[in-house]
Amino acid sequence: MYVGHLDTLRYFQKVFRRSGVDIAYSNGFSPHQILSFAAPLGIGVTSEGEYLDTEFHSVTTSQEMLGQINAATLTPYIEITELVALEEGAKKAMAAVAGADYRISFATKYQYREAILKAVPLFLEQTELIITKQTKKGEREVDLRPLIHQLEVQNDALTMRLTTGSNNNLRPDTVMESLAAFAGVEYESLSFMVHRLDTLLWNEEEGCFAPLSSAGHVIV
């Protein structure tokens, strides 16, 4: 969780080398693996639903390859849970990603937790939630409301489903900042922890979100 996205990619390159799976390399004097994350995770965020795209020259079965790769992660904190094959010409994970689920938990000493949790129902009733976003070209007004698909209080935590992707992207801390402002309390970025539960795609046929892994099939 304290390792940046590019370093995590480097880490996985080495995992694949150690594991001995038949991964594909680019040509040239410094051949490298073609890896990309669906939605890079920020520093300080934990996750149990990350997706990584890569190419193999040859494959065996999902189960066998998972065993090989997991034997090479060499850290108890990272596990590959699924390995699915995508059809030729399928969208890359980065292009397919449409949403993500998060759980927000609060530091026990954070005094405004109750106030924030209480504000959730009214916050959701708003038809628009305009914030000003700093961009390279100056300030821009953005409506958060259509990007929040779900926001629920669960025990003492919050879960949320947000639009994610390269076109439209809403970060959970932006929601928290806006929610704190709505509740009229002070926003403290270090008083809550963000945990990603899953990364999602939009299933056109069914008209619903589904885990990214549903784009492929298990190799048997």
Add this chain to the structure above:
Amino acid sequence: MNKLALSHEILMTIEKPARYIGNEVNMVVKQPEEVDIRFAMCFPDVYEIGMSHLGIQILYEMFNRREDTYCERVYSPWPDLHNIMKEKQIPLFALESQDAIKEFDFLGITIQYEMCYTNIIQILDLAQIGIWARERSEDAPIVIGGGPCTYNPEPIADFFDLFYIGEGETKYDELLDLYKEHKKRGTSRKDFLRQASHIEGIYVPSLYDITYDENGLLKSMTPQYEDVPSIVKKQVQMDLTNSVYPKKPLVAFLRPTQDRVTLELQRGCIRGCRFCQAGMIYRPLRERNIAMLKEYALTMLKNTGHEEITLSSLSSSDYSDLEELTYFLIEECKKQNINISLPSLRIDAFSLDVMSRVQDVKKSSLTFAPEAGSQRMRDVINKGLTEEVIIEGAMEAFHGGWNKVKLYFMLGLPFETDEDVRAIPELADRIATAYYTIPKEERNGRVKINASASFFVPKPFTPFQWAPMNDAEEFLRKAYLAGDTMRGLLNHRSLSFQYHDAQTTILEGLLARGDRTLSKVLYDVYRKGAIFDAWTEWFDYEKWMQALLEDDIDIGFYTTRERELDELFPWDFIDAGVTKEFMKREYLKAKQGQVTSNCKTQCSGCGAMVWKGGICIENKNEV
């Protein structure tokens, strides 16, 4: 995550938190309560630099092979975290267990360059174990220093309990066994240190009385007790093939400066360049067996998953089986899509062939280290590289498609004249001229020759240890002279010239040949806030000048003064094998511009023969 010494709030407010969380691939995990000795191994610079260091990986492996010892790592907290730790009184911790250093038995610090000395004080300060050795309590860790700078440990002697002089492979077991015994019996710290001084290679600075004469010159250095040796003998691991080497090097999450497998071919060097400390203190040359290197290369690549491998030694071209090893690696690496990062090699048909196989000729450049511009000066420093050889090698490469050349020089060498300085750009110009003799259609556009110069620092245990160093003004005058000369030359559009920072060089010079009186300056400059002096963005020359002024230290006494041939040096208590007599001979020969042959051609009687091994013996067999 298991326990972390720093809170989430702190980790989220500092730069690159991955520096402080440990848990890297191949990290050794032991239960601290199940071992007798806890050893914290420190590289006093930022994580990415420290993690790139081979020596620590070797010692980490060696210590952790002992069941009774748990060796962990610690690096310098970056200034952002430094301030937080000072303010909140957070004690410095080791990465593996995240436990405070003050709970350890040993804190070992490797000392690789002079500009990390304030970082050593930072480590001791943040560890909360007492900056000065004399103020450390009975239960504080034993602070031990090692590495090249311990060949003159005096400026930092008062901060350390012990120094280990030489290569770690030989005597650490004995030292740790002694410590275990001492811990069991509950004897005092002082008793342990005195006992430790009996081990060859171990230096306990607190056990010596030091006197100076009225001019500030060292007069005597006397052991306080009869059983404490007056001479400390450097340690050398003679058999490098059957000695410890990491099979599972640590692999960092955060990209280290050297993110690759390092294969150490050999230690020592036969060349005898007179400015080079490494070339003297690591004598005699000892090679690792090629079969061992091949096996370790494959094992380490497999266990790390690194995408690159490199060869390391002082002069790789001198390794006997370099061709066989290199072609073996090229073949293996091709199979596994691994890059080979070549060390700088003598430019010849072999190295050009290798380079063309592993790099893109259009992007790569040729590297030469003539070190001096004129042949006279190269004879003075005993650098056996002639202009003829450089031009020949360069031409061969130009015909092969190369068109970029890097040249490394030093300014401020002993006996240097302005003519020698001007010879630097002139040499670069002649290489360019040679390039343009190739017909236009056969060459690859314009040639680019980049000359860069560092400023020379005389080091202990070299023939130039007596030599005066230039001051900052003189260094810069010479750099401008070289640059101005270049602009007037025929091919100046193809040439460029760069030089290092003169202020840092002056301080390196001060500390390299300093004595114990400098420890106060180091302490004071740290108090003024100096850390990470090796980093341009943090280096503050003014703080140093202030501290020197307040402590009434004349920098010229240590840098620009020419030493008398019979002067007693602060580092003379170390027996480095290479004798003072030999270095004196070499200094006088340098003055005459006379060269000395390398160890392979002819033994010059430097003194390293006492180890009866390596090149000293092999040479005998051949003749």
